[in-house]
Amino acid sequence: MTIATTLEERRAIAETVGKLLAEESGEKRVRAVMETRDGIDRELWSGLARMGIAGLLVPSRFGGAGLGPVELELVAEEIGAALACTPFLSSSVLAAGLLTASQDEAACARLLPGIAAGTTIATVALTGERGSWQPVDVTVRAEGTKDGANDGAFLSGTASYVMHAGVADVLLVAAATSDGLGLFEVASHGAGVAIEALPTFDRTLRLDRIAFAHAPATRIGGAGRPAIDAALRLALVGRAGEQAGGARRIFDMTVEYTKTRIQFGRPIGGFQAIKHMAAELLLEAESATSAARDAALQLAQDHDGADEAIDLAAFACADAFAKIAATAIQMHGGIAFTWEHPAHLYLRRARAYSYLLGSSDLHRERFLTKISAQSHDGSVAP
Amino acid sequence: MTNEDLRREVNDWLAAHWRAPGTIIQSMWETNAETRAWHTKVFEARWSVPSWPVEWFGRGLDDEQTNIVIEAFAQVGAPGTGQDRFNLPANTLLAAASDELKLTLIPGLLKKDITTCLLYSEPSAGSDLAGVRTRAERDGDRFIVNGQKVWTSGATVADYGMLICRTDWDVPKHSGLSFFFLPMKQAGVEVRPLRQITGEAHFNEVFFTDAVVPASHLVGGLNRGWRVLQTALAYERSSMGARARGSRHGAADDLVALARAAGRLDDPLLRQDIARTVALRRLNTLNNARAKAELEQGTSSSIMSLGKLAMSRILHEEARVRTAIIGVESLLAGETQPTADDVNFLALNAYFTSIGGGTDQIQKNIISERVLGLPREPELDRNIPFKQVRSG
Numbered sequence: 001m002t003i004a005t006t007l008e009e010r011r012a013i014a015e016t017v018g019k020l021l022a023e024e025s026g027e028k029r030v031r032a033v034m035e036t037r038d039g040i041d042r043e044l045w046s047g048l049a050r051m052g053i054a055g056l057l058v059p060s061r062f063g064g065a066g067l068g069p070v071e072l073e074l075v076a077e078e079i080g081a082a083l084a085c086t087p088f089l090s091s092s093v094l095a096a097g098l099l100t101a102s103q104d105e106a107a108c109a110r111l112l113p114g115i116a117a118g119t120t121i122a123t124v125a126l127t128g129e130r131g132s133w134q135p136v137d138v139t140v141r142a143e144g145t146k147d148g149a150n151d152g153a154f155l156s157g158t159a160s161y162v163m164h165a166g167v168a169d170v171l172l173v174a175a176a177t178s179d180g181l182g183l184f185e186v187a188s189h190g191a192g193v194a195i196e197a198l199p200t201f202d203r204t205l206r207l208d209r210i211a212f213a214h215a216p217a218t219r220i221g222g223a224g225r226p227a228i229d230a231a232l233r234l235a236l237v238g239r240a241g242e243q244a245g246g247a248r249r250i251f252d253m254t255v256e257y258t259k260t261r262i263q264f265g266r267p268i269g270g271f272q273a274i275k276h277m278a279a280e281l282l283l284e285a286e287s288a289t290s291a292a293r294d295a296a297l298q299l300a301q302d303h304d305g306a307d308e309a310i311d312l313a314a315f316a317c318a319d320a321f322a323k324i325a326a327t328a329i330q331m332h333g334g335i336a337f338t339w340e341h342p343a344h345l346y347l348r349r350a351r352a353y354s355y356l357l358g359s360s361d362l363h364r365e366r367f368l369t370k371i372s373a374q375s376h377d378g379s380v381a382p
Numbered sequence: 383m384t385n386e387d388l389r390r391e392v393n394d395w396l397a398a399h400w401r402a403p404g405t406i407i408q409s410m411w412e413t414n415a416e417t418r419a420w421h422t423k424v425f426e427a428r429w430s431v432p433s434w435p436v437e438w439f440g441r442g443l444d445d446e447q448t449n450i451v452i453e454a455f456a457q458v459g460a461p462g463t464g465q466d467r468f469n470l471p472a473n474t475l476l477a478a479a480s481d482e483l484k485l486t487l488i489p490g491l492l493k494k495d496i497t498t499c500l501l502y503s504e505p506s507a508g509s510d511l512a513g514v515r516t517r518a519e520r521d522g523d524r525f526i527v528n529g530q531k532v533w534t535s536g537a538t539v540a541d542y543g544m545l546i547c548r549t550d551w552d553v554p555k556h557s558g559l560s561f562f563f564l565p566m567k568q569a570g571v572e573v574r575p576l577r578q579i580t581g582e583a584h585f586n587e588v589f590f591t592d593a594v595v596p597a598s599h600l601v602g603g604l605n606r607g608w609r610v611l612q613t614a615l616a617y618e619r620s621s622m623g624a625r626a627r628g629s630r631h632g633a634a635d636d637l638v639a640l641a642r643a644a645g646r647l648d649d650p651l652l653r654q655d656i657a658r659t660v661a662l663r664r665l666n667t668l669n670n671a672r673a674k675a676e677l678e679q680g681t682s683s684s685i686m687s688l689g690k691l692a693m694s695r696i697l698h699e700e701a702r703v704r705t706a707i708i709g710v711e712s713l714l715a716g717e718t719q720p721t722a723d724d725v726n727f728l729a730l731n732a733y734f735t736s737i738g739g740g741t742d743q744i745q746k747n748i749i750s751e752r753v754l755g756l757p758r759e760p761e762l763d764r765n766i767p768f769k770q771v772r773s774g
């Protein structure tokens with residue numbers, strides 16, 4: 001992968017997306033959408049699709065913008081800042097990333113153009129009830145599939161914590177086969193597929209549990225692991241961008257509030273306890289942005305250290321967002337304990353994204369495994 | 383000159399001249415013959431301050447080209463270049479001194495012939511640096527200095543002290559300060575070492591009794607010292623945010639290696655702690671790189687001011703994790719216990735960064751006020767003549 005855009009072009013993309021979100025996905029709209037059954041803003045989604053955002057990662061020969069992780073991260077910052085209710089991460093990042101990485105031309109030609117146009121919503125089922133997003137956790141099994149055979153497969157078992165399955169047209173499912181993990185396409189309304197919405201703490205996010213009972217499926221690509229890993233890398237970069245953007249937005253809102261709220265005859269932002277919390281949070285917000293952008297850049301340039309940078313961004317951004325969103329409530333006082341105040345929306349998102357696609361503990365463990373392997377063979381200085 | 387030509391030139395020069403010598407000292411206040419000899423060569427070849435103008439010992443290179451030079455030196459492990467970015471006294475002089483003083487002092491500073499210390503803090507003026515009471519009085523073409531400084535690192539060896547002192551007592555505190563380069567090796571300057579919590583004695587008390595500084599060594603103009611001090615502090619803080627001193631025996635710097643040596647690299651809780659802490663250091667590096675890039679792209683960056691605070695947290699967190707790794711061994715100390723000695727030393731020396739150069743609390747005040755635009759701390763003494771200001 002490379003970086004197809006110039007700095008100016010990237011700034012323009014971020015600005016256009018930011019503007020659309022400011023106009024079409026303000027707090028009022030987000031609150032309205034999060035109370036609907038589907039939980040996604042279809043109008044906004046088609047607006048974003050028209051801008052090329054739904055197909056950001058889709059190669060141009062399949063109707064997409066053909067961009068990569070660096071642009072993805074920037075757009076994700078905007079989407080995360082607005083808490084926009086869209087299937088961006090599920091359909092445009094995870095599903096599109098998985099299909100592209102599968103190198104299954106037929107499947108790509110069948111599904112990617114719709115995803116890029118925003119007319120097809122696809123999602124990916126990668127984890128079971130334990131929700132670790134680790135391959136060992138896949139509890140769906142495929143039967144009746146021979147090596148390389150592309151149809152005649154049936155899936156059974158349960159996948160959970162699947163984003164937006166309730167509104168998805170297509171499910172891409174990781175399942176155990178006789179030759180390791182494989183990927184399968186399943187029609188979301190097909191036979192043997194039972195989708196049950198999970199009650200989510202972050203109402204801007206929809207998650208589902210899917211029970212497969214001998215559901216007819218089409219195999220995609222060959223070995224599933226490499227494609228799954230590639231899609232997860234992209235999704236973690238996207239997640240990190242959303243976290244960095246969300247963290248920055250609630251931080252900015254909080255600092256502004258402390259300048260206008262008067263107690264003891266002066267703005268609370270003049271109290272040192274508040275100032276010091278703000279200074280610490282600024283460090284967290286900047287570090288999250290640095291980590292997310294570095295992970296994107298390393299992945300775009302295919303650097304050896306990309307996985308390490310992604311692990312780092314995964315836990316650093318999750319932890320920073322969680323700390324900032326939590327402290328923001330304290331800094332606001334009682335007003336932020338009300339449902340009407342947006343602070344809790346960010347805290348909910350921060351908490352949800354700390355576990356979605358893998359926990360901080362998991363990413364820290366992976367990060368340490370990588371750096372300790374290097375410091376052992378002496379290839380990297382501390 | 384193209385970047386390629388420059389790269390070739392610097393590499394050729396290094397190949398011809400750089401032989402890793404015994405000990406080169408990277409400190410503001412100490413030097414030795416080898417350090418001097420190497421830095422003199424670098425200076426004469428105009429690599430010390432590549433981005434400075436040609437008339438001021440540099441080559442007038444832009445940022446990208448300066449990076450090429452710095453990278454070439456780093457690749458062979460040679461010091462001496464990049465002083466345009468970190469040499470605190472030289473940069474302060476370039477920014478604010480008269481041409482005469484620049485010519486007198488800068489070459490020696492870049493060649494490491496001249497060493498300096500920072501004569502800022504006093505017994506009654508620490509965080510509140512504008513409250514200094516050391517006085518300088520004009521006497522013809524010189525100033526006579528009386529008073530006391532404290533916590534002055536390197537004062538026993540330094541040739542010059544960067545002195546902030548009071549030259550007008552009838553105006554508010556920030557308006558009556560002047561900044562001098564004061565010769566340290568003179569009868570009117572007495573230096574008394576102070577023993578630190580680490581057992582070392584790097585910092586000192588400094589007493590001035592009719593010490594003399596030539597008027598030509600005044601930097602930035604009479605009573606204009608506060609601005610000069612801001613420049614100097616910015617360099618000090620940015621270098622404290624980028625680097626910190628390592629351990630004495632080199633036995634405890636790398637957390638992973640320390641845990642492996644202690645047989646505890648498989649402890650899952652420690653692993654989380656180590657990863658968290660290593661990440662802090664990475665994040666600081668990424669922040670600093672992004673700050674640099676953003677400056678080069680012409681966007682102002684708030685990250686610049688965060689490095690020192692970040693480094694303070696890194697050092698204290700690392701110290702905590704190191705202690706957790708070696709556990710009960712941290713009861714021990716001394717030369718026969720290099721690991722425990724390093725761990726304990728680093729735990730204590732972390733305060734160098736959280737107190738020296740402006741405490742963490744002062745850094746947070748600065749960040750919240752200057753970066754985030756929050757209201758300034760109330761200052762009861764800001765607008766009254768300094769001689770009416772309370773001290774203690």
Ligand SMILES: Cc1cc2nc3c(=O)[nH]c(=O)nc-3n(C[C@H](O)[C@H](O)[C@H](O)COP(=O)(O)OP(=O)(O)OC[C@H]3O[C@@H](n4cnc5c(N)ncnc54)[C@H](O)[C@@H]3O)c2cc1C
Nearest residue numbers: 500501502503508509533534535734737738739740741743
């Ligand atoms: C290892 C080391 C090396 C040093 N080297 C030098 C040197 O070379 N030259 C030199 O001039 N100085 C040096 N210093 C001194 C250093 O700059 C001062 O110690 C520091 O600025 C704090 O001043 P103070 O010690 O008087 O503490 P104080 O200013 O008395 O502070 C005491 C406590 O009060 C807090 N505090 C003070 N004011 C505020 C405020 N407005 N808001 C919130 N909290 C506040 C501080 O954070 C601190 O916790 C060194 C210090 C150390 C530890």
